[in-house]
Amino acid sequence: MSDRRREPGQTSLADIAAEAGVSVSTVSRIANGDLGRASAATVEKVQRLIAERGYRPNPVGRSLRGGESRLVAMLAPNLDNPAMAAIAASTEAALRAAGYVMVLCDTHDRPDLQDEYLRAMRSRFAEGFILVSAVASAELEASVKRGEPIVFVNRRNPYGGGAFVGIDNRRAGADAADYLLDCGVRAPAVIHPAELSSTIRERVEGFIDRLRERRPGMAVRRAEGAGANHLDCGYAAALSLIAAGGWPDGVLCPSDLMAYGLFRAARERGGRIPDDCRPVGIDDNDLNAWIAPWLSSVKIPYRAFGERVVACLLALRAGTLDGEVLLGHELIRR
Amino acid sequence: MSDRRREPGQTSLADIAAEAGVSVSTVSRIANGDLGRASAATVEKVQRLIAERGYRPNPVGRSLRGGESRLVAMLAPNLDNPAMAAIAASTEAALRAAGYVMVLCDTHDRPDLQDEYLRAMRSRFAEGFILVSAVASAELEASVKRGEPIVFVNRRNPYGGGAFVGIDNRRAGADAADYLLDCGVRAPAVIHPAELSSTIRERVEGFIDRLRERRPGMAVRRAEGAGANHLDCGYAAALSLIAAGGWPDGVLCPSDLMAYGLFRAARERGGRIPDDCRPVGIDDNDLNAWIAPWLSSVKIPYRAFGERVVACLLALRAGTLDGEVLLGHELIRR
DNA sequence: ACAGTTTAGGCAAACGTTTGCCATGGTCAA
């Protein structure tokens, strides 16, 4: 199409400059607060026009020029998971407060999509990346090597190092173990997905180690389940658990979604939760307080993640950080 | 900063052109598939270089030039609501399949934020807008007037007209009424937020009209509740309902979140759900199947929304549509 | 041989911004 319609209502520097009878450079400088480069009269006139016409600098022009894009990309494995939604929402708010716009990309936990979004966002001059539960992928490795500003959330950088925001997963698992023991559980179990991410592995290890520490001889049953998401995984793992040896009296579900899967399995198989089998989750989705009174869970302060993630990103860009931020967690008893 | 670092790994048309010994125009044309404008040898050479260097057109340059940005903005009132997450996820997938990148903006249901994002996205040359549960706002009115491509989802254009994707809310409310009557409910009620959006109003009206139609003399109690979200609204409304006249034996919750609020109120006040008080929701969040076996709900096919929304948007941009798309719903009995 | 057409490809403008550098003209001190 050759009829490039002028976007209506979008005032450009040139428009202001023409009307004020000055050059584009002058307007640009004044718009950017460099007031010492023009006479008071000019400054006043240009500022008035800027206000009247509602001029806002065009971010695309800026980006192209090589300056800032005010764009930050968040890559998350799936928006359906309430935990992801909570992280996304809080990060979006924090970024907006810092003057950034967040682009949210759903990678569906697929390395190829993660790569595609990494490329797409880089070519849009994203000033930073927030990778929630990242998976290993070629483009990510290249980005890490190039030292691009990336904050990893929930799951650590698969290539080591880098900024990280999350919790102490081993401790969370240990706290869950303490809780079950304090409830008098004698035949505990743990369910988990067939492929273990570092996050889940740490939680499970922390759980088991604490059990062994406090009850040296205690047997801990384990079951894994396959599935596209943690709901299905939890369901499958629970079924295989009871098929192998009946219901345990307590079970660690390393994510709330897995606990939901367990709950469904119990309902279908006549297991009574939490009376016969007490689950303990990790996440503590906000919805739990409303509709899952049977689920005690380690609360991860996802709503507080946003601020920390943004602080990390800013520090990263300023070259003043390459550390880890571990937020506190708290077991919610229900 | 004056040291504008050349983005690494980003090949430009100029790079290819220099290496091939041809002009930028020639490379651009070949990259865009206009193969008739160069000799076979040149085409071959340039194509080889494009492949070797992994050249990808820079979307920012393209946007600025006035062409396409491949950017679509979705403005949603909050990411926490599972229904929004479902819509966002399916739309993102459909847009990606169509070659677009979706920017997800959380408006927190605030007109000022909606305006801010509308402006920000327009100045980034967004090619279309998807407004989920839009609120009235000055910038929206202006956008509608200018005829920008906007698809409204869930809630209709507050200024009338425009493309819309949603369900027949009156019928959904009527179906809920049928369900309660079929369950033998004799003292029904409805709870809703203090301020009624068009969506909620239609559902409530459809519900009440159907009750009156089938049981002319039947009294229908109503209670409203205030709160920042539907969970709180539902909770508050339920409390005020029972304070006014005890538990109804059936109650329409015009969104699942309100039903969750009711559930909590019942738990705290000793109401037995669904035995004493049978709720019927609208939405049927995916999680219901797992952890809310007490909730029958009208399933809205949010996962199917994405495709329709994108089809609408494309048609809108092609100038071939200005209609409504109503998807079917189905009451899920639990 | 010559006019006309096709082929192959370059030039330059435009999108909106930022910024280093240059050009006036004036003021001030020695």
Add this chain to the structure above:
DNA sequence: TTGACCATGGCAAACGTTTGCCTAAACTGT
């Protein structure tokens, strides 16, 4: 008087693309 310095502001390049127009050279038909 002259050199230095400051105030004011414009020029132009650069970022990466796309595309209308132009120009050669090489064909084609008669």
